[in-house]
Amino acid sequence: MQPKKNIVHLPVYKPGKPMEEVKRELGLTEVIKLASNENPFGCSPKAKEAIIAHVDQASIYPDGGAVELTNAVAEHFGVETNQVIFGAGSDEIILMLARAFFVPGDETIMATTTFPQYKHNAEIEGAVCIEVPLKDGAHDLQAMLAAITERTKIVWLCNPNNPTGTMHSHQEVEAFLKAVPPHVLVVLDEAYAEYNVSGEYPDSIALINQFKNAIILRTFSKIYGLATLRIGYGIGHADVIRSINQVREPFNTTGFAQKAALAALKDNQFIEDCREANAQGIAYLSEQFKKLNLSYYPAHGNFIMVDVQRPGAQVFDSLLCKGIIIRHDAGWGEPTKIRVTVGSREQNEKFIAALEKALNEVPVEA
Numbered sequence: 001m002q003p004k005k006n007i008v009h010l011p012v013y014k015p016g017k018p019m020e021e022v023k024r025e026l027g028l029t030e031v032i033k034l035a036s037n038e039n040p041f042g043c044s045p046k047a048k049e050a051i052i053a054h055v056d057q058a059s060i061y062p063d064g065g066a067v068e069l070t071n072a073v074a075e076h077f078g079v080e081t082n083q084v085i086f087g088a089g090s091d092e093i094i095l096m097l098a099r100a101f102f103v104p105g106d107e108t109i110m111a112t113t114t115f116p117q118y119k120h121n122a123e124i125e126g127a128v129c130i131e132v133p134l135k136d137g138a139h140d141l142q143a144m145l146a147a148i149t150e151r152t153k154i155v156w157l158c159n160p161n162n163p164t165g166t167m168h169s170h171q172e173v174e175a176f177l178k179a180v181p182p183h184v185l186v187v188l189d190e191a192y193a194e195y196n197v198s199g200e201y202p203d204s205i206a207l208i209n210q211f212k213n214a215i216i217l218r219t220f221s222k223i224y225g226l227a228t229l230r231i232g233y234g235i236g237h238a239d240v241i242r243s244i245n246q247v248r249e250p251f252n253t254t255g256f257a258q259k260a261a262l263a264a265l266k267d268n269q270f271i272e273d274c275r276e277a278n279a280q281g282i283a284y285l286s287e288q289f290k291k292l293n294l295s296y297y298p299a300h301g302n303f304i305m306v307d308v309q310r311p312g313a314q315v316f317d318s319l320l321c322k323g324i325i326i327r328h329d330a331g332w333g334e335p336t337k338i339r340v341t342v343g344s345r346e347q348n349e350k351f352i353a354a355l356e357k358a359l360n361e362v363p364v365e366a
Contacts, residue, residue, distance in 0.1 A: 006104075006126050011331075013116070019325065028323045032350060034341040035327045036227075037162070037192070037303045041277065041344065043225030043260070044270040050263035051229075051256050062255035069258045072265055073233055077205050082238040085245055086253050090191055090217040090232030095121045097187060097215075099247045101153050102127040109147050110156040111139045113163060113332045115189060118156040127153070137297040137305070138166035141176045148184060155180065158189045159202070160300040163332060163339045167300035169200040170207075177211045185240065188216045191232075192301030194223040194271060197279050201300075205235070212237040220257075222302060223274050224264040231257035278302050281342035288352045292359065305339045308355075310364045312338045318358035324351050 019031040066086045074081045087093040094117050102108065104126030110118045112131035119129045128151075132143045139157060148155070157176070160167045168176075173188070180186055188204055204216040215236030221227040231253050234244065264270070282299045289296050289306050296306040308315045312328040315338055319326055327339040340351060 004124075007124055010120060010123060013120070014329075022320060022323070022325060026321060026323075031323045031325065032343065032347050033325045034343050034347065034351060035325045035339075037222060037301065037341045038227055039223060039225035039274060039302070040341070040347060041225065041274055044264045044267040046263040046267045046270075047224070047226060047260040050259040054256055054259045057255055060255065061251050062253060062258060064251050066253055066258050069262050069265075072262055073235075076265060077235060079205065079208075079235055080238065083208075083235055083241055085234045085241050085248070086258075087232050087234070087248070088230040088252055088257075089221055089227075090189065090219040090234070091117055092230075092252065093217055093232060093234045093244065094118060094187075094189075096244045096247050097154065097185075098122050098125045098127070100243045101185065105151070106153045107149060107151040108154045108156070109144050109152060111144070111158070111161065113334070114139075114156065114158045115162045116331070118158075118187075118189075122154075134161070134164065134166075136166075137161070137164040139168060141168070141172065145176065145179050148181060150183075152181075152184050154185045154187060156187050156189065158191075160192050160196070162191070162301070163303070163327070163329070164297045164305050165299040165301050165303055165339075166297055167196065167198065167201065169198075170202040171200075173202045174207060174210075177207060177214055180211075180213065182213050184213060186211070186214045188214060190216050191219045191222055193218060195275055195278050195302050196300055197275065198300060208236055212239070215240055220261045220264060223271055223278075224261070225274075226257065226260050226264060229254065229257035229260055231261050277344070278342050281345070281348050284345070284348055285340070285342065285352070292356065299342070302342045303339055304342065305334075305337055307334075307337050308359065308362075309336055310359070310362045312336055314362045315355075315358050318361050319351075319354050322354040322357065324354045326351075 022031045070084050098121035102125035106127045108122045108127045109130045130147050208214050219232035316328040
């Protein structure tokens with residue numbers, strides 16, 4: 001049997017190592033996972049109650065249109081219900097965007113390095129990926145504009161960018177959108193938006209009201225702590241949302257996910273507490289990196305990319321042996337950098353203690 005020729009070279013996504021696997025392999029009793037940008041504080045108690053209350057409905061198909069949750073999100077952001085779509089995480093909406101808009105030979109523009117699923121899904125549909133190198137860890141917006149042609153269908157802007165954590169301000173994104181031709185859809189991937197405390201983060205709803213060729217992606221996997229339930233959403237112009245809906249699979253989000261997300265959306269205090277704890281964690285880790293003379297990118301999500309000045313893969317292995325799972329990916333093209341999720345205060349302190357030991361164990365390459 002022969003698969004499509006354009007997928008045979010595609011890598012399979014490699015998630016962070018599971019904690020139980022690390023415990024078993026290394027004989028450890030305690031493992032701290034700071035690899036996948038999950039919320040170390042879990043999810044809202046109200047979301048847990050909603051999940052439990054829905055158990056008796058497990059045999060019933062979920063609401064295929066996620067009507068109740070759609071109404072809640074639309075009200076939360078002040079948009080119409082026909083401007084909202086849900087997916088199994090924002091990852092699935094990326095997949096649906098590629099499925100709805102790309103035909104073989106179309107061009108799409110993204111940064112390198114950024115979230116890999118943009119390129120992955122575009123290539124599945126036969127689109128040509130134009131990758132624009134980051135500039136100081138952030139999207140080079142001018143170079144991305146220069147790369148647009150008549151064949152460009154979608155430009156992807158991950159903000160804050162994963163894995164670097166850098167951010168573009170409202171002014172920068174608005175100027176970018178003004179310069180993008182109307183035939184090009186701009187995807188503003190904002191998976192970590194709720195963590196932002198800069199005061200300069202884009203008012204994305206204002207932007208999608210101003211630009212019909214923009215769509216924002218959000219998720220309940222990060223600050224809301226519902227990663228295992230896989231639910232995210234997109235907000236954009238009704239015509240764009242309709243096109244995505246035309247390729248959406250029926251019942252693509254579960255009843256558990258919908259009910260939990262609905263409850264989580266209403267728990268503002270939980271979100272505020274997580275945002276504040278994350279900001280404190282960023283401040284602590286940044287201070288410790290400075291003490292260790294390590295450079296890092298300014299963090300605007302719930303993770304930091306830091307240059308350990310020695311092979312990142314070896315630092316990863318050293319930390320793993322100490323029960324700390326972080327992220328290093330050779331595909332980043334950043335051999336001496338690692339990405340670490342901001343954990344609880346205790347987790348952050350244990351990570352720094354382990355990192356100090358790892359830096360002493362792994363020599364700096366000449």
